[in-house]
Amino acid sequence: MSCCAPGVEGGLDLNGSGSGLPSSEELRLSAKVLGDGLFQTDLSVPGVYCGACITTLEGELKKLPMVARSRVNLSSKRVSVVWKESVNGQATDPSEFVRQIVSTGYETHLFSLAGEAGDEQRNKLLRAVAVAGFASANIMLLSVSVWSGAEASTRDMFHWLSAAIAAPALVYSGRFFFTSAWKALRHGQTNMDVPISIGVLLSYFVSLWETFNHAEHAWFDATVMLLFFLLIGRTLDHMMRDRARSAISGLARLSPRGAMVIGDDGSREYRPVEEIKPGDRLAIAVGDRIAVDGVVLSGTSDIDQSIVNGESTPVPVGAGTSVQAGMLNLTGPLEMKAMSAARDSFLAEIIGLMEAAEGGRARYRRIADRAAQYYAPAVHLLAFLSFLGWGFLGGDWKHAMLVAVAVLIITCPCALGLAVPVVQVVAAGRLFQNGIMVKDGSAMERLAEIDSVYFDKTGTLTLGRPRLVNRGDVGEDALSIAAGLGFYSRHPLSQALFRSAQGLFMPTFAEISEVPGAGVEAKAEAGVYRLGSRLFACGPEAAAAAQQGAESEVVLSLDGREIATFLFEDAPRPDAEASIETLHAKGLSTAIISGDRAPVVASLASRLGISQWKAALSPRDKAEAVSQAVSHGSRALMVGDGINDAPALAAAHVSMAPATAADVGRQAADFVFLRDSLEAVPIAIDVSRKAGQLIRQNFALAIGYNIVAVPIAILGYATPLIAALAMSSSSIIVVVNALRINRMARVEHPEPPLAAKAPTLGQGAHIAV
Amino acid sequence: MSNLVFLIPIALFLGGLGLVAFLWTLRTGQYEDLDGAAWRALDDGDDKPEA
Numbered sequence: 077m078s079c080c081a082p083g084v085e086g087g088l089d090l091n092g093s094g095s096g097l098p099s100s101e102e103l104r105l106s107a108k109v110l111g112d113g114l115f116q117t118d119l120s121v122p123g124v125y126c127g128a129c130i131t132t133l134e135g136e137l138k139k140l141p142m143v144a145r146s147r148v149n150l151s152s153k154r155v156s157v158v159w160k161e162s163v164n165g166q167a168t169d170p171s172e173f174v175r176q177i178v179s180t181g182y183e184t185h186l187f188s189l190a191g192e193a194g195d196e197q198r199n200k201l202l203r204a205v206a207v208a209g210f211a212s213a214n215i216m217l218l219s220v221s222v223w224s225g226a227e228a229s230t231r232d233m234f235h236w237l238s239a240a241i242a243a244p245a246l247v248y249s250g251r252f253f254f255t256s257a258w259k260a261l262r263h264g265q266t267n268m269d270v271p272i273s274i275g276v277l278l279s280y281f282v283s284l285w286e287t288f289n290h291a292e293h294a295w296f297d298a299t300v301m302l303l304f305f306l307l308i309g310r311t312l313d314h315m316m317r318d319r320a321r322s323a324i325s326g327l328a329r330l331s332p333r334g335a336m337v338i339g340d341d342g343s344r345e346y347r348p349v350e351e352i353k354p355g356d357r358l359a360i361a362v363g364d365r366i367a368v369d370g371v372v373l374s375g376t377s378d379i380d381q382s383i384v385n386g387e388s389t390p391v392p393v394g395a396g397t398s399v400q401a402g403m404l405n406l407t408g409p410l411e412m413k414a415m416s417a418a419r420d421s422f423l424a425e426i427i428g429l430m431e432a433a434e435g436g437r438a439r440y441r442r443i444a445d446r447a448a449q450y451y452a453p454a455v456h457l458l459a460f461l462s463f464l465g466w467g468f469l470g471g472d473w474k475h476a477m478l479v480a481v482a483v484l485i486i487t488c489p490c491a492l493g494l495a496v497p498v499v500q501v502v503a504a505g506r507l508f509q510n511g512i513m514v515k516d517g518s519a520m521e522r523l524a525e526i527d528s529v530y531f532d533k534t535g536t537l538t539l540g541r542p543r544l545v546n547r548g549d550v551g552e553d554a555l556s557i558a559a560g561l562g563f564y565s566r567h568p569l570s571q572a573l574f575r576s577a578q579g580l581f582m583p584t585f586a587e588i589s590e591v592p593g594a595g596v597e598a599k600a601e602a603g604v605y606r607l608g609s610r611l612f613a614c615g616p617e618a619a620a621a622a623q624q625g626a627e628s629e630v631v632l633s634l635d636g637r638e639i640a641t642f643l644f645e646d647a648p649r650p651d652a653e654a655s656i657e658t659l660h661a662k663g664l665s666t667a668i669i670s671g672d673r674a675p676v677v678a679s680l681a682s683r684l685g686i687s688q689w690k691a692a693l694s695p696r697d698k699a700e701a702v703s704q705a706v707s708h709g710s711r712a713l714m715v716g717d718g719i720n721d722a723p724a725l726a727a728a729h730v731s732m733a734p735a736t737a738a739d740v741g742r743q744a745a746d747f748v749f750l751r752d753s754l755e756a757v758p759i760a761i762d763v764s765r766k767a768g769q770l771i772r773q774n775f776a777l778a779i780g781y782n783i784v785a786v787p788i789a790i791l792g793y794a795t796p797l798i799a800a801l802a803m804s805s806s807s808i809i810v811v812v813n814a815l816r817i818n819r820m821a822r823v824e825h826p827e828p829p830l831a832a833k834a835p836t837l838g839q840g841a842h843i844a845v
Numbered sequence: 846m847s848n849l850v851f852l853i854p855i856a857l858f859l860g861g862l863g864l865v866a867f868l869w870t871l872r873t874g875q876y877e878d879l880d881g882a883a884w885r886a887l888d889d890g891d892d893k894p895e896a
Contacts, residue, residue, distance in 0.1 A: 127884030150881030202871055210864040214857060230849070237853065 101346035103170035105334060113161040114144055117170060120154050122735070122750065123182040136180050142168040155184075201311040204249040208304040211245035212297065216800070219297040223797050228290070235287040238296035242280060249303050250276055252310065268448040268493060271455050275488040276302055282481045293478070298485050298799045305807050306493040313497035313517060335360070335367035338411070352414050360410040362566060366403045370412045372396065376593040377408035378567055389628045390567060392593035392609075402719050406566050408592025442518050443771060444496045451492065459483040462790045475792070482794040486785045491806040495774035498814040503767035506817060510759050511751040519746035522730040523761060524768035525711050529659055530702055530728065532716030533670035533677055534646060535736060537684065539752060540717075542569055542628060543647035544576040554640035556580040558632045561596045561607040564588050569630050569644055570596065570607070595630075603635040614638050648680065649754040656684050658758040669698050671720050699723035715757060717741050732757060763817070770817055774810050781806040 107115035124133065130148045133155055137146040144158045157173055177184045218234040226234060253276070257269035276299055283294040334348045338357040349367045352358070357373065360366055366379075378390040381403045390406055393399065399412060459480045466476035500517035507514055514520060531537050547555065559577030562570030585598035585605070595608015606613040613633035630642045659666055667688035670677045674691040681689040690701060698716075702724045705712045714721070714728035718741060725731035725744040733745035749756035785802050788794050794802075870876065 127888055130881060130884060131888055148881060149878040150884065151878045199871060202876075203868060206864055206867045206871075210860055214860050217856060233849075241857075 100169050100171040101336075102334065103174065105346070105348060107159075107170065110158065114158055115161065115170070116156060116158050117173075118154055118156045119174065119177065119184045121148070121177065121182050121184050122153050124148060124150060124153055124155075126150075129182070132180055133177065133182065136176055137173055140173055140176055142170075143173055146173075198311070198314055201252070201307065201314055204252065205304070205307045205311055207245055208249040208300060208307050211241050211249075212300040212304045214241055215297045215300055219796065219800070222294075231292075232287065232290055235283075235294045235296070238294065239284055239287055242296045242300050245300050245303065246276065246280060249307055253303075253306070266448065266452045267445055268452070271448075271452045271484070272302070272306060272488060272493070274456070275484040279481050279485050282477065286478075293796050295481065295485060295796050295799070298796060298803065301800065301803060302485070302488050305803070309494040309497045312501045315501070335364075350417075352417065354414050354416055356414045358412050358414055360405045360412060362405055362407060362409055364405050366399050366401055366405065366412070368414045369398070369400050369416045370414045371398050373411045373413050375408055375410040376591075377410050378406040378593055380404040380406055380568065390569075394593060406568070407590060442496075443521055444492070447492060447775065455484070455487045458487065458786065458790075465790075466792070479790065479792045482792070482799065483786065483789045485799050486789040486794055486802060487782055488803075491778035491781060491810045492775070494807055495778055495810050495814075496771055498811050499767050499770045499774060499817065502814050502817050503763050503770075507747075507760060507763050510756065510763075511749055512756050512760050513748045513750070515746050515748075519730055520764040520767050521771075522711075522746070523713065523764040526664065526713045526729060526761070528665040528667070528705065528710050529713045529715065529757070530705070530724070531666065531668050531686070532698075532714075532718060532721045532724075533668055533672055533680060535717040536649075536715050536721075536734060537652055537668065537680060537754065538646040538648050540736065541647060542572045542644040544572060544642055545645050546641075546643045547576060550640040550642060552580060554632055555642075556582050557605060558607055558630070558640065558642060560584065561588070561598055561605060561632075565590055565596050565607075567595075569628060569642075572644060573607075573630065573642060606633045606636075607631070610641075646676075646680075648684065650752055652754045653684055655754040655758050656686060658755075659761075660685070662758070662761065664761075669693055669701050669724065671695075671698070671718070695720040695723050699727045703727040713757075713761075716745075732760065766817055770814060774813055777809055777813060778806065781809075 103117055104115075107117045110116055121133065124130065130150060133148050134146055137143045137155075137157060141163045142159050144160055146155060146157045148155045155177070159170060159173060160168060162168060174184060215238045218238050222231050222234050250273070253269045253272045256267065257273040260267045260270060279295040279299045283296050283299070287294050334346055335352060336359040337345050337347045337352065338359055339345065344359065352368055358367065358370065362377070372393055372395055374395050376392065376394045379393050379399060380390045381400070393410070398415070462483050463476045463480035466479050467473045470476065496517065500520055503520060504514045504517075534540050555573070555577050559574045559580065560582035562573035563582070565571070583600070585600055587599040588596065589598075590596050591608070591612065594612035595606060597607075598605045607630060610618060610629070610631045613631040613636075615636055618638065628644045630644070632639045632642070656666055665688075666686050667690075668677060668681050668686055669690050671693055672691060677689050677691040681687070690697075693701065698721060702712055702714055706727065706729060711729040714724050714731045715733070716722075716725055716731070717734050717736060721733075722741050722744045725733065725741060730747075731745045732747040732749065733741045735748055735750045747756075747760055749760070781802070785794070785806075788798065875882075
């Protein structure tokens with residue numbers, strides 16, 4: 077079903093037995109039960125970007141009899157598949173539709189349905205905005221009639237109608253502000269919601285009282301309009317966080333949800349990871365991640381532990397080797413004994429470290445809250461003083477009350493409430509176009525303040541994918557033989573060999589066997605070819621004589637004689653050098669903190685022009701390095717991807733992770749970038765700084781507006797008409813100013829998806845395997 | 846004055862209609878995939894009931 081369409085990597089995944097795809101057991105475990113034998117599975121498909129993708133994916137899925145219906149969501153880049161438990165009495169295999177998706181050339185990941193609560197809150201806010209909008213439009217209609225000169229009894233009726241419309245809107249839409257203000261007051265603090273709530277409630281009840289006394293002015297329109305504008309700000313703020321969250325969880329490359337447990341009688345059962353007890357025997361297939369810490373009982377294989385400790389080369393394991401949760405089994409099936417439950421595993425320890433290392437996030441107070449700290453008391457004092465002033469000087473306490481209310485309404489932080497969220501939403505949209513997700517607005521405020529950048533090495537500065545470096549030295553013949561052999565292995569070095577020989581003719585071999593933990597062996601007419609470690613390919617004497625440099629090596633031999641040695645290094649991310657240079661040009665200091673070996677780190681550091689580096693650090697060391705810098709007053713950005721980086725990510729003032737990062741790493745990071753290029757780091761800093769600038773400009777505008785409007789209100793000239801004009805015009809100015817960020821930050825074109833750039837699979841010979 | 850008796854309820858009713866329509870679109874999830882909807886509008890073969 078696979079051969080022609082997919083990209084080369086997709087093809088490899090299909091031929092390899094395990095691959096990174098979720099297993100059927102995992103899919104079954106995570107599916108949502110809809111009843112009537114129907115299940116729903118949501119998958120993230122980061123590659124979809126246009127209408128053709130929708131049609132292709134939905135069309136391909138429809139071809140499968142087991143799929144009842146499927147729908148692609150282009151905004152959240154997900155596809156939700158509703159599938160039947162059985163077709164014509166036969167049980168179905170859910171991994172079939174995952175393979176179908178992969179065969180169309182899109183990569184896909186399973187993710188949990190945890191993020192649903194956020195949607196509920198967003199809908200609540202949207203409903204509140206709608207109600208406030210409806211009320212303010214209708215009240216404004218009545219108010220305009222009053223301002224155009226409605227007469228006594230008509231005016232009274234209009235006021236009563238306005239009061240009737242405003243009351244439910246106040247309760248329904250205002251509750252967000254009232255509850256938040258009440259919470260703050262109860263803890264003896266103030267926030268932006270306190271002046272908002274006081275202004276809204278006071279203006280409503282004073283207007284009601286005025287209406288009762290057949291007075292000329294009522295402020296119902298201002299009351300509801302305030303709510304409307306402020307709710308828009310609040311909703312934007314929430315939606316931005318929401319979108320980032322769904323996109324991030326959508327990319328989740330899960331730590332395993334379960335493992336195959338072997339019973340005493342040899343029976344096999346797939347159990348969720350929480351139910352695995354110490355002492356259980358687990359079967360780990362090729363391509364699976366290890367679920368809990370344990371010891372290998374039997375089998376040999378290579379283990380990719382880059383996500384755990386940053387070590388870039390896979391390590392051979394055999395009986396007796398201890399392994400940790402999160403490591404990826406590459407070449408041979410293993411049987412292991414669980415030594416600890418999931419909650420005591422390495423992963424859980426990391427999470428404990430992360431909680432201990434609460435960084436800038438917890439201490440940071442948002443700009444809006446800091447502004448409110450000064451703004452609220454100032455405004456209340458001003459209103460109270462005008463009340464006293466008019467009362468003592470004028471003697472008319474009722475009029476004094478009205479002036480005080482007018483001051484409160486005019487100063488109510490409409491523009492301030494919009495100033496921050498609008499800028500941040502627009503900036504987040506800008507970042508999203510550049511392939512960067514932001515978790516929340518405060519992250520951007522913090523990123524604008526940084527003075528130093530700490531990088532992890534494997535997977536962050538580098539792609540975590542090895543690249544052949546001595547292609548020119550080895551000769552094409554040797555390379556094509558090695559690539560032909562490498563095709564059969566899931567070892568990353570073999571796959572890199574295969575990739576770098578694209579376009580060459582590759583021989584096929586009749587008898588091929590993979591020796592887990594060592595390499596690949598094939599019998600051909602010329603003799604026995606071996607590809608793998610020097611020990612495996614050339615025998616113990618040659619291995620003892622050779623020296624290991626900074627690069628990883630793979631040796632190709634014929635009947636034990638070395639033909640060629642292939643040297644690999646982990647390729648740096650595209651634009652890594654240029655990005656580091658840009659960071660230096662911005663006056664930021666850079667450093668590498670890595671868990672990898674010193675020579676590897678040193679060579680990369682000198683190549684990228686980073687003078688400070690530390691190697692062979694444990695997760696705890698990394699977190700300490702960062703929190704030490706933070707405690708010395710430096711505001712550090714941490715960029716990292718592995719589970720071992722997660723505590724450091726949490727300790728830093730602000731943090732960033734690539735989308736390929738471990739789940740924990742992505743959860744800990746404030747920013748997640750989706751593209752390969754490291755340019756994302758300077759871009760994010762750039763946009764955040766510009767956003768910070770615009771926020772300050774907006775504050776200046778809002779304060780300038782107050783300087784003009786407040787004297788008018790204090791002097792008693794602020795009629796409801798003037799208040800309405802002043803409020804809406806200041807809000808519009810702030811929004812328009814925020815939109816300028818679209819012109820300030822650069823635009824990049826989205827990358828073509830995998831399907832568009834995948835070369836055709838030229839090596840037809842391999843398909844026959 | 847007397848025409849207001851009709852006009853105001855009509856105005857409120859029309860506004861309310863808009864509000865109800867919005868709440869309906871929200872509840873039926875029509876804002877879930879704005880990007881996708883933009884493309885689906887151009888797709889001829891999409892969303893037809895199955896024969």
